[in-house]
Amino acid sequence: MTQTDIWTERYRPAVFEEVVGQQEIVKRVRSLVQSLNIPHLLFAGPAGTGKSTLALIIVRELFGDTWKQNYLELNASDERGIDVVRQKVKDFARTKSLGNVPFKVIFLDEADALTREAQQALRRTMENYTNTCRFILSCNYSSQIIDPIQSRCVVFRFKLLEKKDIASVIKKIGEREKLNIAEDTYEALYESSEGDCRRAINLIQATASISPDVNAEMINIISSRSKPANIRIVLDYALAGDFMNAREKLLDVMLKESIAGIDVIKAIQKEVWNLQVEPELKLKLTEKTGEIEFRMVEGSDEFVQLQALLASFVMAGRGKSL
Amino acid sequence: MTLAEKHRPKKYTDMVGHEQVILAVRTFLSEFPKKKAILLYGSPGTGKTSLAHVAARENNAEIFELNSSDLRNRIKLEEILKPASKQESLFKKNKILLVDEVDGVTGTDIGGIAELIRIINQTSHPIIITGNDVWQTKLAPLRPLCTLVEMKSLKPDTVQIFLSNICAKEGTQENPHFLKQIAIKSQGDLRAALNDLQAYTIDRNIPVDPEKRNKEESIFNILKLLFQQRQDFLQLFDNTELSLDEILLWIEENIPREYREESLFKAYYALSNADIHRGRIYRQQHWRFLLYQNIFQSAGIAYAKKLPRSTFTKYERPKRVLKIWMNNQRTAKKKTISQKYARAVHCSVKRVMRDFEVLRPILQSIQIQQKLKLEQDEIDFLTK
Secondary structure, three states: OOOOOOHHHHOOOOOHHHOOOOHHHHHHHHHHHHOOOOOEEEEEOOOOOOHHHHHHHHHHHHHHHHOOOOEEEEEOOOOOHHHHHHHHHHHHHHOOOOOOOOOEEEEEEOHHHOOHHHHHHHHHHHHHOOOOEEEEEEEOOHHHOOHHHHHHEEEEEOOOOOHHHHHHHHHHHHHHOOOEEOOHHHHHHHHHHOOOHHHHHHHHHHHHOOOOEEOHHHHHHHHHOOOOOOHHHHHHHHHOOOHHHHHHHHHHHHHHOOOOHHHHHHHHHHHHOOOOOOHHHHHHHHHHHHHHHHHHHHOOOHHHHHHHHHHHHHHHHOOOOO | OOHHHHOOOOOHHHOOOOHHHHHHHHHHHHHOOOOOEEEEEOOOOOOHHHHHHHHHHHOOEEEEEEOOOOOOOHHHHHHHHHHHHHOOOOOOOEEEEEEOOHHHOOHHHOHHHHHHHHHHHHOOOOEEEEEOOOOOHHHOOOHHHEEEEEOOOOOHHHHHHHHHHHHHHHOOOOOHHHHHHHHHHHOOOHHHHHHHHHHHHHOOOOOOOOOOOOHHHHHHHHHHHHHHOOOOOOOHHHHOOOOHHHHHHHHHHHHHHHOOHHHHHHHHHHHHHHHHHHHHHHHHOOOOHHHHHHHHHHHHHHOOOOOOOOOOOOOOOOOHHHHHHHHHHHOHHHHHHHHHHHHHHOOOHHHHHHOHHHHHHHHOOHHHHHHOOOOHHHHHHHHO
16 A cells, blocks of 8 residues: 555645535635725634645735745744744735735744743734735734734634544545544544544544555554653652753653643643642642643753752652752 | 964874864865854863864965954944955965854843854854863854864873973973873873973973863852852852853752752752743843852852751762753654645644654655655664
8 A cells, every 4th residue: 555645735624625624714805805905914723623724725825926036934833033034925015926916925834932031023024024014924823912913913723623523534535535433533543543534634644554444442552642641650760859851851751752841741731640649739730730831931951940849849759849 | 483383283293192183173174064153162271272273274264253342232243254255365365264262152142142053054164163161051052063073181191292392393301290280280181281391391380280180170169169168159160260151060060979869859949930030131131140049059058057057078060951952853853844744734844853752753755755755864863
């Protein structure tokens, strides 16, 4: 069984009609596009719900065959700092758009990864080039975007996809790729993708690359490969008073799985409730976790902050008051 | 003219004991622009700058040099380096850019690093960068762009051979034992050895003092004072050449070797406070906060314990930065693959890296590998 294409791309909706689960947004965006004059847009919502897809459809509808010349895609979480963003925007916006539409479109993905200062700078950039450029920003939480930017954009909130939406997408792929999908697969896919359509498609393709007969068990095996690594071991070491091992394990996990400090904090916060300790202590540990998450945002070295958190788990394990 | 100036090496073969580094530089120059820059690092006086000049001479190239006495700010760099990196050289010779003592770029002209990175990306001439300590946070964005090569300190024996060669050229005779003393004292710093040789041959009365304290000794003392005493901590860091950020890494590494339970907890919270202020400095260029960082990582650490203590603790050098770097080397292919894939699927590299194990079977399809234009070594990484 060979696969010739990346399915998330092959089956990415190319026209408004194909987008699933966001009917209201699609309706409004489409009427904006038909007027050939879109405002700045802000797409807020979880991963894999169609934000990038909708941006791509918009530029295809606007520019037709010349969309590639008139469209720039940047990812804020990958670009190093606002300077890069500004320079690229400047270079792109300097030349006139091709075709009937008097502006170009810049899609800034994961805009919530920009710091507040960077967003302030971005706001100026948006103002300076507003005649020649329209921005589409995407983010997971609109609360992470500063008000002045939000007020310059029309905000659309994308919903998490429902089970039936994911199932319909997967069914279509199954037919086209001649897969034999067992009925329990859809449930498993929805569970492990958490409504993230990109992830669901990746899971089905990864599974299908092994065998065209797909079932829940296989999906679960594949998806467990990228489950957030076992933070529990780290916490167990810390609670047992072994700071050195806790620290070493933590660094290993972070390096091996390429996870950032902020994701470690999220995992710890979830794991605290599964610990075998008094509820009171859980509450205290949660408080510390929140404090460290805040410090991480303010500080410069997330591993220093995580060590401070591990130290408080060591204290808790010794029954010392926090 | 000092002996050190007079006997600066002119050919690769003059540089005794550095054969491997020379090989790395030659490979870098012959493969340019595969990598745009090479970063030579090591203790002072190991010959980093000399090697750059020798390399230029051996390649019949003109050298364009910037050292830390040049104002390393962005405007200056843009003026000087940028035209140089794009222009053809005056006499149609090759050109090599030398950025000397990169760690001399201090916090205030931190824009200098950003600009240097930009220049590395655009340059049409190979760039040689030298530095003493390349593991500082501010140089982190620079490291992945460069080939990193360490110039190790020379062994005393090598230094001694070198010194006696110089004496032969100068037509003087020196007692081997005397040369050996100078060689040991130099701790691999050839320039210092030559200066000493010159000084001692002028005035025989200066005793050779082999007990020169080196940098690492001083950080070990600082850690001892910090963790065990409770006094003079505000001036503590004045006696070392290490930056506050480097000291922070040393403290971070060694807290659990010294403190337990409550002290451990307090010490890390002090360090966390220091880091918060450092974060504010980075983001807002609010340099006054350096004061707070200093206090938290000195007094904050010292007062984490209840009483002064004196036990023997074996301190260790910070391992984290090295570990991260080694990991990045190991997973470099994962990153380049993720970059290619991310571009194709309109998604961030970070997210792809996180989901890499799910994507791996997809990326093993030959057709997809061709579409993403993966290199052979990237394909090997996926099938391994």
